[in-house]
Amino acid sequence: MRRAQVRQGARVTFDATVSLHIPETGYTHAVERPDLPAPDECLPLPDAMDRIGALGSQMWRDEWPMLDMRYAGGATDEDDTIRSTVPSSQRFWLRMRDPLPDDPRLHRAMVAYFSDFWLLSSTLLPHGFFVSTVEVPRSSLNHALWFHATARADEWLLFDQTSAWAGSGRAHGTQRIFSEDGTLVATVAQEGLIRPVAK
Secondary structure, three states: OEEEEEEEOOEEEEEEEEOOOOOOOOOOOOOOOOOOOOHHHOEEHHHHHHHHOOOOHHHHHHHOOOEEEEEEEOOEOOOOOEOOOOOEEEEEEEEEOOOOOOOHHHHHHHHHHHOOOOHHHHOOHHHOOOOOOOOOOEEEEEEEEEEOOOOOOOOOEEEEEEEEEEEOOEEEEEEEEEEOOOOEEEEEEEEEEEOOOOO
8 A cells, every 4th residue: 555645835735545456366247338329429528518508618629639538428418408317427438539658557547637537527417517617616625546457548438427416515426437348447436526606
């Protein structure tokens, strides 16, 4: 086990605990990947944002040109209105546009980075906000990530996100990350702040 802390002055701003495990044989089972359209059948995320009238689509185009992101559904009704249901869900395909080196540590680092992208956005769906909403500031408080398998970050990964609860300015979301062949790559849980801007 390893622990790391980041400080700004005397204040701890980041605290990580990492457990390591040597692969071994044993009992095996995993949930199946949701049956969804293939990535090439899904809208690019910025196009989906434009279609639903969400703010921030140009920001995504400008800030993340190296990512190929496809909206795979779950957050909206057929008429492109945001569904206000609990638990809320949204799904995305994601990959790096350009090939990465073969180092598996780099790919795991990228998957860990991706795992924090939109999870809090799923907690805002019941309140009428789509991914990358700029009206509601949000921030991760606790983020837990469990790797189950190795996958490449330059090949399609499916992010299956659900939020079952929000309250008192906080929200909780979970996500499963699958490779395109259906392998469960990782499971994620996150608690964060979602605070409406005072008017």
